[in-house]
Every structure is written in structure tokens, then in C-alpha cells.
Amino acid sequence: MAALDIQFLQGSVFLPQLGLWLDAHRRQTGAERVLVSHAHSDHIGRHREVILTPGTARLMGKRLGGQRQEHCQEYLQPVEYQGTNGPFRVTLLPAGHILGSAMAWIEAEGQTLLYTGDFKLRPGLTAEPCQPRRADILITETTFGRPKYRLPPAAQVLGELVRFCQETLARGETALLLAYSLGKSQELIQALGSVPLPIVVHETVFRLAQVYAELGQALPAHTRLEGDNYLGKVLICPPQALPPQLKPPATGQGVRRAVATGWAMDASCRYRFGVEAAFPLSDHADFQELLEFVRLVSPKEVLTLHGFAADFAQTLRNQGYAARALGVSGEQLELGPAILGSLE
Ligand SMILES: [Zn+2]
Numbered sequence: 540m541a542a543l544d545i546q547f548l549q550g551s552v553f554l555p556q557l558g559l560w561l562d563a564h565r566r567q568t569g570a571e572r573v574l575v576s577h578a579h580s581d582h583i584g585r586h587r588e589v590i591l592t593p594g595t596a597r598l599m600g601k602r603l604g605g606q607r608q609e610h611c612q613e614y615l616q617p618v619e620y621q622g623t624n625g626p627f628r629v630t631l632l633p634a635g636h637i638l639g640s641a642m643a644w645i646e647a648e649g650q651t652l653l654y655t656g657d658f659k660l661r662p663g664l665t666a667e668p669c670q671p672r673r674a675d676i677l678i679t680e681t682t683f684g685r686p687k688y689r690l691p692p693a694a695q696v697l698g699e700l701v702r703f704c705q706e707t708l709a710r711g712e713t714a715l716l717l718a719y720s721l722g723k724s725q726e727l728i729q730a731l732g733s734v735p736l737p738i739v740v741h742e743t744v745f746r747l748a749q750v751y752a753e754l755g756q757a758l759p760a761h762t763r764l765e766g767d768n769y770l771g772k773v774l775i776c777p778p779q780a781l782p783p784q785l786k787p788p789a790t791g792q793g794v795r796r797a798v799a800t801g802w803a804m805d806a807s808c809r810y811r812f813g814v815e816a817a818f819p820l821s822d823h824a825d826f827q828e829l830l831e832f833v834r835l836v837s838p839k840e841v842l843t844l845h846g847f848a849a850d851f852a853q854t855l856r857n858q859g860y861a862a863r864a865l866g867v868s869g870e871q872l873e874l875g876p877a878i879l880g881s882l883e
Contacts, residue, residue, distance in 0.1 A: 542648060542650070543556065543647055543648045543650045543652060543676065544556055545652075545676070545678070545842065547865045547866040549563070549564060549565045550564045550565075550866065551563045551564050551565070552654070552678060552842075552844070552865065553571075554622075554645075554647070554652075555623065556622055556623055556624040556627075556647065556648060557620070557622035557623065557624075557627050557645070557647055558570060558571045558572060558622050558623045559571065559572050559573075559574060559590075559620075559622065559627075559645075560572070560573040560574065560586075561573075561574050561576070561643065561654050561656075561678070562574065562575065562576050562582045562656060563584060563586065564581070564584070565584070566584050566585050566586060567584070567586045567587060568586070568587045569587070571588075572588045572589065572590055572610070572620065573586040573588065573589050573590070574589070574590045574591070574629070574643050574654070575589045575590070575591040575595055575599065576591075576595075576634065576640060576641055576642065576643065576654070576655075576656025576657065577595055577598075577634065577636055577637055577639060577640035577641065577656055577657060578594075578595045578598035578599045578602060578637070578639065578640075578721060579637070579657065579719075579721060579722070580602070582656065582657075583599045583602060583603060584603075585603060585605055585607065586607060587607060587608060588607065588608040588609075588610070589607055589608070589609055589610065590610045590612060590618075590620075590629060590631075590643075591609065591610070591611065591612070591631075591639075591641070592611065592612060592613070592614065592631055592639045592640075592641050593611045593613070593639070593754075594638050594639020594754050595639040595640070595641065596609050596611050596639075597639070597750050597753065597754060598638070598639055598721065598747065598750055601746060601747065601750050602721075602747075612629065612630075612631045612641075613631075614631055614632060614633055614641065614667065614670075615630060615631075615632065615670075616630065616631075617629065617630040617646075618630075622647065624648070627645060627646060627647035627648075628645070628646040628647075629643055629644070629645055630643075630644040630645075630646075630672075631643060631644075632644055632653075632669075632670045632671070632672055633666075633667035633668060633669055633670050634655060634656055634657065634658040634659075634666075634667075634669055635658055635659045635660065635661070635662070635663060635666050635667065635668055635669030636656065636657040636658050636659055636666060636669075636722070636822050636823070637665075637666050637721060637722030637725075637822055638665055638666055638667070638722070638725070638751055638754060638756055639667075639754070640656060640657065640658070640666060640667075641656065642654060642655045642656060642658060642669075642671075642672075643656070644672050644674060650675045650676060651673075651674040651675045651676070652674055652675065652676040652677075652678065653671075653672060653674035653676070653677050653678070653836055653838070654678045655677075655678065655679045655680050655832075656680065657680050657682070657822065657823055658679075658680065658823075658824055658832070659821065659822055659823055659824045659828060660824055660828045660831060660832060661690075661693060661824075661828065663693075663726060663822070664726050664729040664730060665722075665725045665726050665729050665751065665756050665758070666722070666822070671832055671835040671836055672836070673835075673836055673837050673838075674836055674838055675838060675839050675840070676838055676839065676840045676841075676842070677833065677836045677838035677840070677841045677842070678841075678842045678843075678844060678865070679829065679832065679833070679841065679842075679843060679844065680823070680824075680843075680844055680845045680846065681829060681843045681844065681845060681846045681847055681848045681850075681851040681852075681864075682801070682823045682824075682845055682846035682847075683801060683804075683821070683823055683824065683825045683826055683829065683846060683847070684826065684829060684843065684846050684847035684848060684850050684851030684854070685826060685847045685850050685851075686826050686854075687804070687826075688801070688804050688825050688826045689804070689825050689826055689827060690801065690804065690819055690821055690825040691819060693820060696818050696819055696820055697730045697820070699818065700716075700727075700730070700731070700797070700799065700818045700820075701730070701731065701734055701736070703795070703797055703816055703818075704716075704731060704736050704773050705734075705736070707795045708736070708737075708771060708772070708773070710793075711771055711793065712771070712793040712794065712795055713769055713770055713771060713772060713773075713774055713793055713794045713795070714772075714773045714774070714795055714797065715769075715774050715776065715785060715794050715795065715796045715797070716773060716774065716775045716776070716797050716798070716799055717776065717777070717778045717781075717796065717797070717798040717799070717800075717812060717814065718744075718775055718776075718777065718798070718799045718800070719777060719800075720741070720743040720744050720747060720777045720780070721747050722822050723799055723800070723820065723822060724740065724744040724747070724748070724775050724777070725744075725747065725748055725751050725756075725758060726820065726822075727775050727799060727820075728740065728744075728748060728758045728759060728761050728775065729758055729759065731759075731773055732758060732759025732760060732761055733759050735759060735760070736772075736773050737762075737771075737772040737773065738759070738760070738761040738762065738772065738773045738774075738775065739761070739762045739763070739764050739768055739769040739772050739773070739774045739775070740761050740762070740763065740764060740774070740775045740776070741764050741774075741775065741776040741777060741780050742763060742764060742780075743777060743780060744775055744776070744777070745761070745763040745764075748761065761775075764776070764782075770793070771793075778798075778812065787813040795815050795816075796812075796813065796814040796815055796816075797814050797815060797816040797817065797818060798812045798814045798816075798817050798818070799818045799820045800817070800818075800819070800820070800821065801819060801820070801821025801822075801823055801825070802817075803817035803818055803819035803820075804819050804825075826851075829851060830854075833855060833860065838860070839861065840860075840861045840862070841855055841860050841861065841862040841863075842862070842863060842864075842865050843855075843862065843863070843864045843865065844864075844865050844866070848864035848865065848866075849864040851864075852864040
């Protein structure tokens with residue numbers, strides 16, 4: 540039986556014996572299929588043929604439009620496909636990252652492989668709880684793969700965020716929360732709307748929240764941003780979509796700004812985003828969760844991807860795992876400009 544060949548091409552993982560890409564960054568229009576783990580913009584594309592959950596299909600359709608051949612798989616239901624070398628099976632497991640997010644558990648060439656996409660073990664408010672599974676080979680994201688990235692308990696952070704909003708509104712001012720449009724924003728609507736606090740959201744957040752409701756994840760009351768209807772309320776908006784009157788450095792004017800991102804674990808976060816407060820809420824596993832996840836999967840081999848991939852592979856080797864980073868070249872960015880648009 541041939542070993543499973545794992546290649547790193549065009550910034551993505553490719554399994555040539557299966558004719559399968561895992562979250563291909565480049566558009567794939569050839570004979571190969573693409574596993575799409577979730578609907579964040581760096582994981583979706585206008586590919587010819589995709590494997591994904593029904594939730595990801597709906598969210599991706601809303602974001603990209605267009606048509607493609609879709610294999611919609613429910614969680615935990617194995618489906619067989621024909622690869623280049625013969626049949627293989629894919630089972631999608633909840634990743635706990637955003638609604639519809641999936642890890643792929645693949646049986647091929649006599650081996651099992653678990654690919655995480657993005658994931659977190661902590662239970663969220665709007666995502667299906669993560670369900671790890673043992674596998675021979677693990678390909679895991681390592682966004683927060685350095686020991687300094689330890690998230691405080693989410694309940695504590697949300698409590699502080701609620702206080703920030705309540706104090707702001709009590710002064711008759713607006714609380715502007717910068718957050719990624721898909722996943723993080725819906726978590727904020729769920730947490731703050733159930734206090735309850737009056738919430739206004741940017742159009743992109745509103746449209747994706749509608750899909751959440753259609754998928755059975757209804758959210759507390761919130762209003763679409765129109766004109767100045769946000770004044771004196773909580774406004775949730777992606778930083779790149781800010782209306783001109785709310786773009787930095789236009790501060791004052793009764794607006795207090797905050798950002799909700801895992802990068803708030805970096806001391807420079809407030810300065811980088813030009814905000815008064817930064818709340819460490821993340822849809823990704825922190826360092827301790829990454830370690831716990833590897834322990835749960837108990838793999839013979841680990842391949843690390845994204846973020847601090849080289850550091851985390853070294854940490855795993857120090858613990859006796861066979862681990863290596865995929866596609867790492869030189870130093871990794873910490874809180875760089877590249878993350879400004881991706882506040883997962
Ligand atoms: Zn993601």
C-alpha cells in the first residue's frame with residue numbers, strides 16, 4: 540500500500556493520489572476536487588468542484604455567488620470518492636471555528652488523515668462544538684502556535700466587553716466594535732444582543748447573520764446600518780468597511796472604539812487598530828488548545844500550517860512527535876498589516 544503523498548503547492552495542501560486540494564488558495568478548474576473547510580475568505584474560491592458542509596455552501600454562496608459542483612456532506616457521514624489511485628473516504632467533523640466549519644477526516648492508502656482547516660476546542664456561542672478524532676497524520680493550523688498566545692476565559696472577556704458597551708451607552712455615546720464580518724460578528728451579536736444591548740451592524744454582517752438564521756442559528760435583535768442610526772448604540776463593523784465618518788483618525792464625536800480579535804493577546808494591538816480597547820476573543824485555538832488537540836488526535840506525524848507553524852512544529856518535536864512545518868520560509872509575521880483584514 541502506498542503511503543499518502545502530501546504536497547504543499549501554491550500555498551495550499553494537495554493530495555495527488557486523491558486528486559484533492561485542501562482549502563486551495565488558487566482557483567481550481569481542472570479535474571481535481573477542493574475540500575473547503577469553512578467560508579472565511581482565505582479558504583473559499585470559485586473552484587469547479589468542492590466538498591463542504593451545507594452551512595459552508597450557503598455562506599460561500601452568499602459571499603461569492605456563482606455556481607459550482609458541490610458535494611454537500613453532513614457532519615459525521617462518510618462519503619466515498621474516486622481518486623487517482625482508487626477510492627477514498629471523507630468524513631467532515633465539526634471544527635468549532637464558525638458556523639458550518641469542518642475538519643476533514645480522510646481514509647486513503649491504508650492511512651487516516653485529519654485536516655483541521657481552522658478550529659477551536661473552546662465552545663463558542665454560534666458554532667458547532669469541535670469533535671476531534673484520532674488519525675495517523677494530522678495537518679493542523681497553528682495561527683497561535685507560540686506559548687505566549689493564551690486566551691483568557693471567553694466568559695470573562697465577554698463580561699468586560701459588555702461593561703465597555705454599557706458604560707459607553709450610559710454616557711450617550713456609540714460603542715464601535717471592529718470585528719471580522721463572518722463568525723466573530725455573529726458571536727458578538729449573540730453575546731451582546733442577549734444582554735440585551737441595542738445593536739446596529741454593517742450590511743455585510745447583516746447579510747451573513749441572515750444566513751445564520753436560515754441555517755437554524757437565529758441571533759438576537761439587530762438592525763442594519765443606515766445613515767446615522769448607530770448613534771448611541773453598539774455598532775459592529777469590519778474595519779475595512781467603516782463609513783468615512785468613522786474611519787481613524789476621526790475619533791471623539793461621541794464614539795468609543797474597540798476591536799475583538801485573538802490578536803488582542805499582542806500588547807501592540809490597541810495601537811495597531813487605533814482603538815481604546817482590545818478584547819481577546821478568537822475563533823482559533825490558542826497555544827494550549829493546539830497542544831491539547833494534538834494529544835487528542837494522537838497522530839504518528841504532524842504537519843503544521845499557518846501562523847507560527849515552524850515554532851509549533853519545534854514545540855511538538857521537543858515533546859517527541861514527528862512534526863514539520865509546511866511551506867514556512869523565514870520569519871513569520873506577528874501582528875502585521877496583513878491581519879488587519881482578517882480579524883478571526
Ligand atoms: Zn477561518
